[in-house]
Amino acid sequence: MASSRAPAKRASSKKERRLESETLILAAAEKVFSEAGFGGATMQLIADVAGLPKANLHYYFPTKEALYRQVVQNIFQIWLQAADIFDKADGPAEGIGAYIDAKMEISRRHPAGSKVWATEVMHGAPVIQDYLETTLLDWTKGRADVIRRWIDQGLMDPVDPDHLLYMLWATTQHYADFGHQIETLNGGAALSEDQWVAAKTSVKQIILRGIGATR
Template sequence: MAPTRRSSSKKERRQESEKLILSAAEKVFAEAGFGGATMQLIADVAGLPKANLHYYFPTKESLYRQVVQNIFQIWLQAADIFDAADGPAEGIGAYIDAKMEISRRHPEGSKVWASEVMHGAPVIQDYLETTLMEWTAGRADVIRRWIDEGRMDPVDPDHLLYMLWATTQHYADFGHQIETLNGGAPLSDDQWEAAKASVKQIILRGIGALD
């Protein structure tokens, strides 16, 4: 049993180190961008030797791509309810709730994604042309089905998705602006719940998904 415990402990230490590195990298990439970030700076923020970073992530690009992939995977998981929902009110409503909660809890990851795309996606263009394109096409098919079933107004699925992304991710990407307009304080729990309710009401009524 001892070797098993040692093996488990080693695995846990590895996972903890990777988590620490990714958290630091997310923060540094969000603040400095890919070009301004360095492996040394990320190591300093993580509180680890630079050699540790290169052990887990050989290059800055490999670390950056992992940060981007992580936030996208979190977004994909948020859309699971989208596919299984009975209709747009339930599916899109739950998607809005989940995406806004992600903006609340993972703002740095969202900022990294936004900065990358605004700069023409020099590192992850291949990801946009494959994973994102396939995901978007699948969700657009679900929206078209709801439209055909008369559950919502006939709107362009792509533009609806763009609006959902822009609205929910605004709370992460422009968090400082929101805090400033909120008297210099982050949104409270009650304010977050009110924001989710408002966004759902505006969008779902706008597409005819609510009575």
């Protein structure tokens, strides 16, 4: 080996550069796909937002669809991580309350990702159908079991677990997906810190009271 060009550090640096460019492209792609849809987005516009020549995108991601697929996968991971909160709770007031808070925070911090996911599902999930059928289905079944256990323990009213989960997804993601509409109805201004607190409070109050989990 001797002092031959420190391959470990070199490789790491290369990987880092690649990761950096990929992250930059993915962030730009998420933004553009969310605003224009898959068909409306152009590789040229994504390249402009990322500050790179168009050809470089094709160097890191072979096709437009491969880039899109990676964007959707990233969002899905964020959803799943928020779900951990659900399991660590002793009862519905704590577990569902914390889950609503987490999902509302994601709607606030990652609205573009939520929109890309919503559009993908609305178009029939052509790219991520396998995730719906495996990971999401498993997750949903597991959480429905937790809700049923809480009902059996008398910690909340008997409600259909599936429809409760749909309501949780719908209400929280609405603040991301329909953020533009909410902003318009708010006089053209984005929700303030206080308004976000009010939104979280309202959602938690109505749903937790609605399922009889006021503690």
